[in-house]
Amino acid sequence: MAEEGPVVEIRNVTFTYPPRQGATPVLEDVSLDVERCDFLGIIGPNGGGKTTLLKLMLGLLKPDRGAVRVLGRDPVEMRDQVGYVPQLSRIDPTVPATVLDIVLTGRLSRSSWGAWFGRSHVKAAREALAQTGTEDLAGRAIGTLSGGQRQRVLIARALASDARLLLLDEPTAGVDPHMEQTVTDLLHELNRRLPIVVVSHDVGFVSRHLKRVACLSRRITIHAAEEISSDVISEMYHGHMRAIRHLDECPLSDPGCGHGCDGPGGRSHQQGPEDSPPLDRPLGNSAR
Amino acid sequence: MTQFFYDMGDNPFLLTGLLAGLLASLACGVIGPYVVTRRIVFLSGAIAHMAVGGVGAAIWLAAVFPETMGWFRPLYGAILVSLAAAVLIGLIHQRVVERMDTLIGALWAVGMAVGLLLIKFTPGYQTELMSYLFGNIAFVAWRQVWVIVALDVIILATVLVAHKRLLAICLDQQQAELQGVPVLATNILLLCLVALTVIALTQIVGLILVIALVSLPAATAAHHVARVPSMMFVGTLLSALVTTLPRIAVYGTSISAEPAIVLAAACLYLLSVMVRRIRNRGG
Numbered sequence: 001m002a003e004e005g006p007v008v009e010i011r012n013v014t015f016t017y018p019p020r021q022g023a024t025p026v027l028e029d030v031s032l033d034v035e036r037c038d039f040l041g042i043i044g045p046n047g048g049g050k051t052t053l054l055k056l057m058l059g060l061l062k063p064d065r066g067a068v069r070v071l072g073r074d075p076v077e078m079r080d081q082v083g084y085v086p087q088l089s090r091i092d093p094t095v096p097a098t099v100l101d102i103v104l105t106g107r108l109s110r111s112s113w114g115a116w117f118g119r120s121h122v123k124a125a126r127e128a129l130a131q132t133g134t135e136d137l138a139g140r141a142i143g144t145l146s147g148g149q150r151q152r153v154l155i156a157r158a159l160a161s162d163a164r165l166l167l168l169d170e171p172t173a174g175v176d177p178h179m180e181q182t183v184t185d186l187l188h189e190l191n192r193r194l195p196i197v198v199v200s201h202d203v204g205f206v207s208r209h210l211k212r213v214a215c216l217s218r219r220i221t222i223h224a225a226e227e228i229s230s231d232v233i234s235e236m237y238h239g240h241m242r243a244i245r246h247l248d249e250c251p252l253s254d255p256g257c258g259h260g261c262d263g264p265g266g267r268s269h270q271q272g273p274e275d276s277p278p279l280d281r282p283l284g285n286s287a288r
Numbered sequence: 289m290t291q292f293f294y295d296m297g298d299n300p301f302l303l304t305g306l307l308a309g310l311l312a313s314l315a316c317g318v319i320g321p322y323v324v325t326r327r328i329v330f331l332s333g334a335i336a337h338m339a340v341g342g343v344g345a346a347i348w349l350a351a352v353f354p355e356t357m358g359w360f361r362p363l364y365g366a367i368l369v370s371l372a373a374a375v376l377i378g379l380i381h382q383r384v385v386e387r388m389d390t391l392i393g394a395l396w397a398v399g400m401a402v403g404l405l406l407i408k409f410t411p412g413y414q415t416e417l418m419s420y421l422f423g424n425i426a427f428v429a430w431r432q433v434w435v436i437v438a439l440d441v442i443i444l445a446t447v448l449v450a451h452k453r454l455l456a457i458c459l460d461q462q463q464a465e466l467q468g469v470p471v472l473a474t475n476i477l478l479l480c481l482v483a484l485t486v487i488a489l490t491q492i493v494g495l496i497l498v499i500a501l502v503s504l505p506a507a508t509a510a511h512h513v514a515r516v517p518s519m520m521f522v523g524t525l526l527s528a529l530v531t532t533l534p535r536i537a538v539y540g541t542s543i544s545a546e547p548a549i550v551l552a553a554a555c556l557y558l559l560s561v562m563v564r565r566i567r568n569r570g571g
Contacts, residue, residue, distance in 0.1 A: 058466060079466050086462065095325055095459050096510050096519055105456050108467035115451035141514035161467070 005072055007165050007195045008034035008057055013066035015052055025064070026052045030220045034165070038195045039209055044216035050199040053216060054167055057197070058084055071164060080109035083158025083166045088151055088174040093143040099153050100138040103128055106160030128160035129153070132186055148179030152186060159190075166196045184209065292539040304428040308491055309531030311436040315443050315488040317524025319481050320506030321516045325458040331381060331479065333499040334392045335373045336486045338399025340495050342369025343420045344406035351410045362416055363435065366490065370483035373399065378476035423494035423546035425535060432491055439488040443481055454478055455516055492531055497550045501527060504553040508560045530556060
């Protein structure tokens with residue numbers, strides 16, 4: 001296991017959804033490294049390829065060209081070490097299951113055959129619930145929870161698999177605005193020991209904690225956040241909002257949209273990860 | 289109603305009918321919650337109706353080639369074809385995205401049409417198909433009771449081994465896949481268990497109505513309990529209730545027991561919906 005290398009390496013990845021021949025790629029020549037202790041936000045317009053990139057990291061899709069390595073190996077091999085938190089809307093709230101049942105499915109790859117999870121798995125699931133502050137919900141039916149509670153339970157499910165990396169798809173979609181803060185704070189807390197990648201079209205809320213922001217609209221642009229001040233964030237976010245408005249006006253196939261993420265300020269971004277500086281913010285909190 | 293118990297001493301079929309209902313309740317009580325949670329009621333209906341093709345084929349083969357195929361009972365045909373249908377539907381469900389429901393609806397009707405056509409070609413007047421189509425709880429032989437016992441054992445043993453994985457694909461298929469569960473194989477396994485459940489219930493309500501007992505007791509249970517194991521327990525009890533009480537209640541009248549069982553299951557579900565509404569309104 002390459003303990004020293006980046007947690008995720010994405011090298012010159014191009015991906016086109018079949019079956020249309022000659023279709024415009026969803027991702028084109030995308031390169032990205034997720035560092036240990038990283039807290040990376042991937043933002044971009046709908047259809048910009050955010051979810052596709054997540055699926056490539058999970059090995060649910062294979063790139064047409066380029067390579068994806070997770071923890072130094074093939075993503076499919078490392079799936080059980082990656083905690084994936086899907087969009088809330090992907091989870092059917094009517095399923096007959098308690099919170100503990102849901103979190104236990106995060107232990108599946110480590111459990112043997114049989115009808116029940118062993119005591120050690122239940123213990124691990126309860127610990128994951130405790131880490132997200134939802135241990136008192138363990139016996140509740142999943143459908144009786146609020147959006148914010150359900151989101152934290154899904155994070156617990158991802159943690160239950162002893163994840164070494166967290167991938168989150170739109171973690172605040174479907175969460176009440178006043179509950180967003182608790183989800184954000186939880187992610188900040190977890191980032192002390194885990195690299196986190198958040199995909200969102202609305203990154204304003206987490207950006208306070210984000211260490212880097214990647215703008216994805218078929219091509220990728222990495223913004224390294226030298227200093228996380230509210231000033232920088234509001235400008236970056238503002239720029240992003242303008243970019244989306246711009247992108248909505250022209251079709252995605254228009255090559256002119258490739259750099260739609262460039263905000264008017266555009267001062268702190270480089271083209272491609274090779275150029276991007278290492279996380280120069282002291283990562284002291286991760287050693288705690 | 290008391291007449292039923294008086295007659296039990298003279299008529300052994302009354303006992304075997306009750307036993308068959310209770311034993312089949314176990315199968316549909318355990319498998320129903322998966323079907324309802326995974327929303328594969330329609331797929332299960334297709335499996336049941338395609339099994340008619342197997343019944344027809346078996347009857348036709350045994351009649352046309354009595355020396356070589358005389359041993360081939362309709363039951364064997366139903367089991368074989370329903371299992372094959374489970375595999376086929378599992379593959380279609382996974383691989384075909386476009387017009388998946390149309391294709392399964394077509395298989396549903398084609399399986400049944402083949403069965404009916406083959407019966408038409410079979411020499412002599414065929415009554416056996418009727419008991420497969422509409423059930424025949426009044427004349428359950430001991431041999432058939434043992435078949436249901438065997439199906440129960442297979443279903444329960446499989447569930448005891450594979451429950452975690454079966455439940456995982458019902459709760460969140462993508463999560464199951466990420467956790468290394470072979471989704472296609474597990475889906476097919478689940479549909480095969482549905483096929484065996486359908487066979488176990490055939491004698492009770494018939495292949496045409498079987499879907500009511502696979503889905504309604506489990507759906508009723510889901511109103512009142514929040515976990516799949518509890519749904520299995522409550523669902524089994526409710527199935528046992530609706531396969532026995534209506535049968536006893538209509539005994540000696542001109543009402544057929546099989547539709548009465550299905551209507552009882554539907555009434556119970558409706559009652560449960562109303563109870564839940566009143567309860568929710570009351571706070």
